[in-house]
Amino acid sequence: MKKIGILFGKENSFPQAFVDRVNSKNEKDITAEFVKVDKVFQGEPLDYAVIIDRISQDVPFYRSMLKNAAICGTAVINNPFWWSADEKFFNNALALKIGVPVPKTVLLPSKEHPDDTSEESFRNLSYPFNWPAIFKYVGFPAYMKPFDGGGWKEVYKMHSSEDFFNKYNGTKQYVMMLQEEIIFTEYFRCYCIGGKYVKIMQYEPRNPFHERYVTEGATTDQKLLNTIKKYVIALNQYLGYDFNTVEFAVRDGIPYAIDFCNPAPDADVNSVGAENFEWVVETAATYAIERAKKQKPGQDNLIWGEYVKSSSTGSPLVSIQAPVKTAKAKPSTKAKTTGKAKTEKTVDENTGIKEA
Ligand SMILES: Nc1ncnc2c1ncn2[C@@H]1O[C@H](COP(=O)(O)OP(=O)(O)O)[C@@H](O)[C@H]1O
Numbered sequence: 052m053k054k055i056g057i058l059f060g061k062e063n064s065f066p067q068a069f070v071d072r073v074n075s076k077n078e079k080d081i082t083a084e085f086v087k088v089d090k091v092f093q094g095e096p097l098d099y100a101v102i103i104d105r106i107s108q109d110v111p112f113y114r115s116m117l118k119n120a121a122i123c124g125t126a127v128i129n130n131p132f133w134w135s136a137d138e139k140f141f142n143n144a145l146a147l148k149i150g151v152p153v154p155k156t157v158l159l160p161s162k163e164h165p166d167d168t169s170e171e172s173f174r175n176l177s178y179p180f181n182w183p184a185i186f187k188y189v190g191f192p193a194y195m196k197p198f199d200g201g202g203w204k205e206v207y208k209m210h211s212s213e214d215f216f217n218k219y220n221g222t223k224q225y226v227m228m229l230q231e232e233i234i235f236t237e238y239f240r241c242y243c244i245g246g247k248y249v250k251i252m253q254y255e256p257r258n259p260f261h262e263r264y265v266t267e268g269a270t271t272d273q274k275l276l277n278t279i280k281k282y283v284i285a286l287n288q289y290l291g292y293d294f295n296t297v298e299f300a301v302r303d304g305i306p307y308a309i310d311f312c313n314p315a316p317d318a319d320v321n322s323v324g325a326e327n328f329e330w331v332v333e334t335a336a337t338y339a340i341e342r343a344k345k346q347k348p349g350q351d352n353l354i355w356g357e358y359v360k361s362s363s364t365g366s367p368l369v370s371i372q373a374p375v376k377t378a379k380a381k382p383s384t385k386a387k388t389t390g391k392a393k394t395e396k397t398v399d400e401n402t403g404i405k406e407a
């Protein structure tokens with residue numbers, strides 16, 4: 052019997068619905084339950100073929116436990132190593148390199164010194180920082196937000212350099228990014244599961260929380276929706292996330308990726324609404340079963356993104372010599388984690404994104 056476990060924190064609606072959905076499918080030798088752990092010994096497996104991780108971003112003990120489970124063969128969704136490594140600023144750089152538009156963004160040193168550091172620890176930085184160049188590049192209005200944040204915490208909109216310094220001075224030890232505001236006509240939040248299943252949800256971030264998912268008057272611009280889908284898949288395949296959301300703000304018809312580092316995205320029925328909730332529950336259950344069937348005990352069963360794979364095989368992130376073809380929306384669903392590097396891939400003529 053292969054077990055699928057879900058590891059979660061305060062959330063209520065999604066974990067139970069997920070477990071019930073997997074079990075209702077009556078897959079032979081596959082069952083789902085809430086993860087239960089009463090000891091964690093080095094190099095010893097947990098009794099799960101698959102674990103969906105919804106909480107290790109807030110519980111460092113769980114992150115280490117999941118890495119230990121992974122080396123013993125559990126397919127952890129999402130890869131706990133990658134999730135420990137990336138953050139929003141790096142992800143923006145990756146997006147740029149693969150041709151997905153992102154707002155102009157700069158990284159800022161924390162206003163206060165991190166614990167156990169002093170001025171001496173920062174002798175490689177020039178003070179004052181080159182604020183005129185930074186403000187010229189980003190422009191105003193701008194957003195300032197933590198490089199690894201979520202849930203709208205410490206996200207500020209600002210209109211001038213005075214406004215910036217007032218807010219920046221209060222940001223303590225947070226590492227912040229300053230980002231161009233995309234003044235948008237439309238905004239989308241997209242679920243992506245397994246790097247291939249995509250649900251595009253039109254979203255109105257200016258509405259109160261429970262009214263943000265637009266149910267009426269959603270765009271019918273198929274070309275825009277196709278571009279968004281292609282970007283969602285590319286970002287998740289390059290990052291190597293199995294479960295993530297990507298937000299886009301559309302300006303002059305161009306979707307800019309705003310927030311795509313959400314590996315434990317809100318899936319509560321009260322915020323996403325009944326229809327989106329049903330999609331997430333069904334798709335997560337289907338995908339977890341796929342992973343359980345593929346899981347091979349005792350070996351690495353994690354998904355690694357194209358960024359890591361191309362680095363480890365010494366191949367370019369995006370091949371510039373590849374034959375140019377019009378994009379096909381279909382992603383590769385079988386990214387190999389081992390084997391010979393693919394040096395020739397079809398590249399979308401507009402974005403430079405490799406097609407599988
Ligand atoms: N560059 C931007 N342009 C326009 N709106 C933005 C931008 N950055 C953030 N926002 C707004 O602020 C909200 C929260 O920012 P986001 O980057 O999603 O942070 P979090 O990860 O905390 O959700 C977004 O949903 C969006 O409404």
Ligand SMILES: [Mg+2]
Nearest residue numbers: 202203298310
């Ligand atoms: Mg967000």
